[in-house]
Amino acid sequence: MAVAQPRCGARTKVGGRCRRLAVSGTSRCSLHQGPWSAYGAEQEKIRQAKAKMKKLRNR
Ligand SMILES: [Zn+2]
Structure with missing residues (x-):
């Protein structure tokens, strides 16, 4: 089988x-x-970078 x-x-x-x-x-x-995987870590990095950009833009 x-x-x-x-x-x-x-x-x-x-x-x-x-x-x-x-x-x-x-x-x-x-x-x-999950975030422990290389893929997850990369996605998290992108997400944080995007959030940072948003913050800067709102100022
Ligand atoms: Zn799935």
Whole structure:
């Protein structure tokens, strides 16, 4: 029997389950990986940079 490809299974905003396949080596898809992953860290960095820009612009 073939090993089932792991699914992300993270909760989505609409209350369902994420049906994307998990990234190999992790238990979450690229969208739902936490901040501990390289992908998550990068996204967080971008978000913070954007927030900073917004702050500067509002001044
Ligand atoms: Zn997911």
